[in-house]
Amino acid sequence: MFARRTDSRFTMDVIVTPAEGGTVWQLTDLLGRSMGRITASAPRQFMIHPEGHASETMAGIQQGPHASLDAALAEIERHTRGVCRRNPGEDQL
Known part of the structure; x- marks a missing residue:
């Protein structure tokens, strides 16, 4: 898992992959473990x-509802202090 400690919180990058007909997106760490x-x-x-x-890692995150996928990803980035990356070849989120 790509995580670095910043103060009392971790910084973590997340891979986002679409699944199930455009209504579900899987979140994984850089080693492929489900988040x-x-x-x-x-x-x-x-x-x-x-x-x-x-x-x-995401304890206390605003789970939603969020107005868009981008807003949900921005909340994950804010909370984890990391980056949400689209799975290579999956740019049609």
């Missing part, structure tokens, strides 16, 4: 669902 997912339940209703080790 959770983002789901779109309705227009302008994007929710962040941390899982596994990310449950601790």
Whole structure:
């Protein structure tokens, strides 16, 4: 996992991969371990669902609803102090 300690928080980069017909995006760390997912339940209703080790890393994150996928990714970046990267070849998010 790519994580560096900054003060009392970790900095972590996240890979974002679309799945399930454009309503679910998988979140993984740089080693391919699941960090959770983002789901779109309705227009302008994007929710962040941390899982596994990310449950601790993302404790206290605003899970949503967020107005867009970009807004949800920005919340992850703010909270983890890292970067959300689209999976290479998956630029059509």
